Amino acid sequence: MSKIVALYNNKGGVSKTTTNFNLGVYLSQQGKRVLMVDCDPQCNLTELFFASRDDLEEPDVQLPGTSIYDALLPRFKGHQGRIEQSGIEVSEHSLYSSLFLFRGDLEFSRAETYLGTSWSQAVTENIHEKNTYIVFNKLMKDIGSARGYDYILCDVGPSTGAITKTVIISCDEIVIPLVPDRFCYQAVKLLGSVISEWIENHKIISDSLVPFGIEPFEGNPKLAGTVLQNFKVHAGSKVKESYIKWQKKITEEIQSSLCKENGFSPKVGFNIEEPYTASIKDVAVLAPVAQLFGRAIFDIEQEHTKEASSNGQMYYGTVWQPWLDRMSEYKEEIAKIAEAIS
Structure with missing residues (x-):
């Protein structure tokens, strides 16, 4: 049975999409079949997924596969009672086998109205x-079962609107990415x-x-973990004091208000006393490259460092080694998230 997972925070700028994509790649490299579903009308996951293909660079080129909006529109319009998964075309990544995308669509923002009405009128x-x-949950379950996906990773926007809550309530587990700052602290206070x-x-x-x-679906996602993202360190790998301050306050809110009795609750095995499943330092230029x-x-391969070099030359030796170290550290943290949702 496929496990449906979302990385979610109602605050933006916490690296949800980046982490989601890297998690999907990691899981596929571990022999898992992974479907990523771009439910954010900004479509950043879709852009990232297809960035490895030169044939899709022109703006007028039609992206392959069925979009999430085109798939669900017949139900929104009342033409179909249930969406058949057999009619959905997904794309496999050009570099990573067993990693697939159910692509996003800018038009999916229109689904906010359809799904909002369903929440109030159902x-x-x-x-x-x-x-x-029930259409989104049923489609995810059908496509996961029919095509043998181990994981379905959903990318959602930083909102509390109808699209987001439809996706979140359809998930089995949630991972919350966090940045140690005031705004994430305020978000965590409300999120539970x-x-x-x-x-x-x-x-x-x-x-x-x-x-x-x-037939209803369970609709009771569990907190599988939290991820401390994008914190910066001084030379010598000492975390900046301002980040420590907000990390402490966020930790207190996770422990006191995130998980609610008879509501949003932790997955068995999640230790709320040590809530950070992974801690990902700011990766700086590695992300855009x-x-x-x-x-x-x-x-990232060594030849790709040309894009970060001021003279267009590839990095070698003592300049390339810190990249290797940071990539290794990053992969270790992604592995921890993968373990948390296993």
């Missing part, structure tokens, strides 16, 4: 809205209550589905 006798409410409210609303809607012969080539950060 509890009524409106069959159309009930079927719309927000997700718990979604879970409670889902229970009410689920009860209304059964009398109409519509990796993005240029559609590669994982830990998979």
Whole structure:
């Protein structure tokens, strides 16, 4: 059975998409079949996925595969009761076998209205809205089962809107990326209550589905881990004091308010007393270089350093070695996230 996972934080700029892509690459290299689903109308994951292909650089070139919006539109319009997974075309990465993408779509922002209405009307006798409410979860389960994906990794925007909560409530597990700053601290204070409210609303809607012969889904995602992202260090690998301050405050909020009784709760094995599953230092120039080539950060090759060099020359020796060290460190942290969702 496929495990559906999202990296989610209602604050932007916490490297959700970058981490999601690198996690997908890592899992595929461990022999897992991975489907990444771009549910963010900004489509950054889609751009990153196809960056390794030179044939898609022109803006007028049609991206391959079915978009998430095109797939769901027949249900939104009421033309189909259920979306058949057999009609969905996904793309395999040009460098990483067993890594697939259900691509994003700028038009998917329109789904906010359709899904928002389903959340408010599915509890009524409106069959159309009930079927719309369950369509995303059913499609993910169907496509995962039929095509043998071990993991379905969903990329969502930094919002609390209808698209995001539809995706999150459909997940089995959530990983929360965090940056040690004031805004992430404020986000964590609210996040547990927000997700718990979604879970409670889902229970009410689920009860209304059964009398109409519509099978509800579980809708009870668990917290699999948190990831401390993008913190900076001084020379000598000492973490900056300002980051330590906010990390401490965020830790306190994770322990006191993130997980709610009878609501959003931790996965068995997650230690809320030591909540950071992984700690990823600022990777600086490695991220944009990796993005240029559609590669994982830990998979940059020496020749790619030409893009970071002021004279266009490839890095060697003592200049290349720090890159290797940082890539190795990064991969170790991604491996910890993979272990947390296993």
